[in-house]
Amino acid sequence: MVVAAATTPAHRAVEPSITLLPMANVTVLGAGAAGLAVAAQLKANGVESVVLERGPEVATSWRGRYDRLRLHTVRRLSGLPGFPIPHEYGRWVRRDDLVRYLEAYAERFALDVRTGTTVETVKPGGERWSLRLADGSEQTTRTLIVATGYLHTPVVPQWPGLPSWTGTLIHSSAYRNAEPFKGKKVLVVGPGNSGAEIATDLAEGGAASVSLAVRTPPHIVRRTTAGWPAQMNGLLLSGLPEPVFNSMAATMARMEVPDLRRYGMERPTEGLKTRLRTQRYVPLQDVGIVRDVIAGRVRPVAAVESFTETEVRLADGSALSPDVVVAATGYGTGLPTLFDDPALFDDTGVPLVHGGPPARPGLYFIGYHVTLGGMLRELAIESRRVARAVSATR
Known part of the structure; x- marks a missing residue:
């Protein structure tokens, strides 16, 4: 590695x-x-x-x-x-x-x-x-x-087999732009805001292929709707009871964000406010990832389970052979x-x-x-x- x-x-x-x-x-x-x-x-x-x-x-x-x-x-x-x-x-x-x-x-x-x-x-x-x-x-x-x-x-999970892997691993904190990764197969791990934006940057910047490993499906929101920023929704609705907020957020997501299940991105099952309370989670603001998933420029895949010398094995039993793994796995x-x-x-x-x-x-x-x-x-x-x-x- x-x-x-x-x-x-x-x-x-x-x-x-x-x-x-x-x-x-x-x-x-x-x-x-x-x-x-x-x-x-x-x-x-x-x-x-x-x-x-x-x-x-x-x-x-x-x-x-x-x-x-x-x-x-x-x-x-x-x-x-x-x-x-x-x-x-x-x-x-x-x-x-x-x-x-x-x-x-x-x-x-x-x-x-x-x-x-x-x-x-x-x-x-x-x-x-x-x-x-x-x-x-x-x-x-x-x-x-x-x-x-x-x-x-920066936190990088200690995946089984990682030390034996012969590819390149960086944490998202070390990523600057797509230039060093042109023509390379890249796996981005983690569908948070950094991971999704880096995946889009790589897709636009000439990577040979970009996959996005997803363990827990993200809550996706549009940055703005008719000029109204998602931040204002958070401010105005955050005082609502958790079940009400969760229901409203799910309804808004179905109205605003295309269904990505056919492309390998499931809908979240846990409510947004519940994840905020229990995991300090904030939603993924779409600045291009939805477009790129639909267009096939970024391919959602299952969560990373382990590494071998040449492969990254995923939770669904499949495997990838990327040149580079970008771990957008938090801090x-x-x-x-x-x-x-x-x-x-x-x-x-x-x-x-x-x-x-x-x-x-x-x-x-x-x-x-x-x-x-x-x-x-x-x-x-x-x-x-x-x-x-x-x-x-x-």
Whole structure:
């Protein structure tokens, strides 16, 4: 098995900060959207903070996403507090424009971001939290706000036989565009938003064939209907009782999305809101996958079960011989390895208390709540809530 490394997208080069950290009263981990938003809200409340970022620049995780990525939420509902996303970025903001926006956000509020600073462990110590850094040094802080996100650590299943496979495997986090895969047979594993969009990108970009392995059929929604975004449906209907919401979502899907069963894509059997509650699942927004499945450019296949040297064996007993497997198999939070306190997290590594009140005295988590109203909108709400909670303790 050959595991391909991620390709770094072109962007403005910035030398990592090597400034030594003073003893901070408030420290934020992560200079993505959540970390920047809460730091700006703290500052608006008169509380200064230091933001630690493992990467060389802000928005490290966004910079690493695939080239064609656009937000699945509308621009006006995706801005962070105090500074809207510029109108010229369009309704569906591109990855690179969002990175520019987050850079501008950090500059606008003069946030103290320390890049190139990796925190390896966090431990309580009296009335402060102790942070062990990758360089071996240790810093302390009275208040710690963790904003590293639930899409932090790529997860690849340990399929039987995988080490013996002679093809190329990459996680979706390492995929940038279709150029390296022209003329190759590619199997994408996982029909979530990333997997489906990567499959479409490969089909459009000249792959010899594209298959999409499906274990659990996705809920598919149209991004917009007569100009009305799917995000607004999520916002307006999310308060409905779960059975009612599930029934309405299934009815809307039958009306809006063609029946793909003849092409190998079954309809989901579990309700959308139920999957959101039990699995933090959000629906697949169609930005081309339905068209490509119908046209035969992307072929749905059964779930991956195992590997041999030359084949990928599927749950229905069939097998494929792809050149490349792209595992769009999700992420972990990475938090259980950061904290030596398993009681903080559920069995998926998500904090049991997050988005507002402290999980422990002086410890807050932000950016771990999945909603149908959009991740960035939720971050904006949580950043105000967490900043108020921290400010009240000063």
